[in-house]
Amino acid sequence: IHDDLPSMDNDDLRRGKPTCHREFDEATAILAGDALLTMAFQILSSVDERRSRQLLKIIFSISTAAGYQGMIEGQMRDISSEGIKLSLDELESLHRLKTGCLIEASVISGALLTGADDNQINRLRVYAKNIGLAFQISDDLLDIKGDPKIMGKKTGSDQNRNKNTYPSLLGIEQSRNLSEKLIANALQALDLFDKRSDPLRHIAEYIINREK
């Protein structure tokens, strides 16, 4: 909700529907974002008091990933680097902060709750890092090659805004290759787990094949 606002991405549509500030107004959109952010922690703190230690770790992991050392820092870098050419390392670090950390926290949270061991958590971390970056690359590719009707929003907005993207740095072909390599790495990291981890495998495959 917040990054659609006029002072940030200024987007009118999300999944084919008007963004929150277009449907209502800016004040409502800012407050709705604040409410949902706060509600995440309300839910996490009321799940199950018998697992308070694990839940506290999860709250720490999610708030760290979403906050000034994670998503917020990534979004600041994203905004302030419009029109400035980044290196591949800088772009990777931006995306790792902006979306990667929170994807990683989401994957790890489930593992923390079930008492996974360090090796299992490390494997899941490798999985999450790889799908996080692949997701961003496929996002960049969809903004060039995607079908606006399927996506429910306009394409080409990255180029209009002079954003740093993988295709602009590597070209379309090489971006697609990189994305496929990352997904292969992600799947490999799951070797340790049996078929109960198939939902994670499906997510990895979805990222390569998604059309929106």
Added chain:
Amino acid sequence: IHDDLPSMDNDDLRRGKPTCHREFDEATAILAGDALLTMAFQILSSVDERRSRQLLKIIFSISTAAGYQGMIEGQMRDISSEGIKLSLDELESLHRLKTGCLIEASVISGALLTGADDNQINRLRVYAKNIGLAFQISDDLLDIKGDPKIMGKKTGSDQNRNKNTYPSLLGIEQSRNLSEKLIANALQALDLFDKRSDPLRHIAEYIINREK
């Protein structure tokens, strides 16, 4: 930070300094607010893992008070009632949500952490409810009678914006009387506690005497 934004109170100054969106820009102000909100839960979840049960209760209490059932709902009511005359009950309920709940959660959190009993917590709740409302009334009074130099911001903004305030409903004299009565109630609720609660008493007295 968020309620100073142009789409809400549109304030240029806070404590004599430019508000965040004036000093930087709107995107930075929105993200800074998000970062601080998130950081609260990062701090709460990393205090002391041996008290994870109490900390989880505190996280629940603060997120409930700050979220859509508390502060956010109060702020929405505040915005949507500009120019509409509220009853005294409606105004009290608005302020209870907008600032009261969070003041109460702040007072109760300390008690939860030290393992206070139900009677002690109830007394502190009465104290918090009374100082919360008194704080709002003195805020309203300062916006009329305060010295802009001491306060570091312009006065008269409530009237300009057609806001519902205690002085506009009750008059200045009766508002001041109500505020004093509330503070007396707050101090009485602390009777149970010895002088280690003096900081709470000082806060109550500060609210009556504050000039900014």
